[in-house]
């Protein structure tokens with residue numbers, strides 16, 4: 001019995017020593033220590049051993065088991081360490097390689113221009129309001145005095161979700177939404193993305209940004225509108241900037257005007273930038289049409305107001321002397337980081 005145990009132990013240790021992976025070690029564990037393993041079979045053969053010898057044999061089996069288990073455990077650790085070392089060798093990091101450059105983003109010229117415009121109007125006591133980009137035809141056209149057959153609807157052809165819902169062509173529907181809430185007076189600007197079914201070129205894009213302005217209060221006159229926009233132009237383009245109002249037509253304002261500012265490059269004498277005229281067109285405006293007020297539940301006999309709309313891209317292009325609108329949408333960081 002003693003010789004048999006000695007033999008089993010030596011065999012097991014030899015196998016353990018020569019095994020080179022964890023699977024093999026596991027097989028050895030099962031073969032020697034498992035339920036049907038060699039050591040277990042020795043214990044099963046105890047009935048043939050004389051009773052007074054049994055404790056001694058039992059102790060020897062336990063000793064053999066302990067030795068084999070220790071050998072298995074140590075070999076397992078050694079194999080794991082070896083595997084890790086090999087992995088580290090494979091994954092050598094070359095610390096002399098140049099580091100990957102981390103590109104930090106940059107504020108877009110549109111964003112810079114918008115923040116500037118917001119700063120100016122917040123300074124004059126305006127609130128910044130946002131509205132949905134997907135808008136009811138009712139708000140985008142009808143309630144702004146543009147009924148179904150109005151020619152202005154052609155000029156502002158857009159993308160229809162269905163007969164009643166469109167991608168808004170202007171930020172003006174936000175005016176209607178605010179007026180309908182009925183909290184007067186109103187002094188707000190509404191910046192945001194608008195859509196037209198325009199082909200892309202240097203001055204057009206199917207998606208661009210507008211900033212809408214609206215003031216409704218008692219005794220608001222065209223003089224308030226002129227004063228406000230003159231102040232805005234000075235803040236944005238410089239103290240010496242002058243404004244000029246040219247009569248125009250918009251369905252939702254009466255009277256309406258387009259506003260030019262003196263060229264901030266030549267000061268109004270005429271240059272290549274302003275195409276020799278000395279003036280640059282920047283926005284459209286007017287007194288809110290009484291019918292528009294009425295449709296939103298405001299009494300035009302008691303209240304009056306003005307509205308204006310300015311293209312955000314137009315301001316960014318002018319301010320940074322960018323000659324192609326497409327540059328604003330390409331998001332090439334080499335272009336963007338100049339601003």
Ligand SMILES: [Zn+2]
Pocket residue numbers: 263264265266267268269270271272273274275276278279
């Ligand atoms: Zn000029």
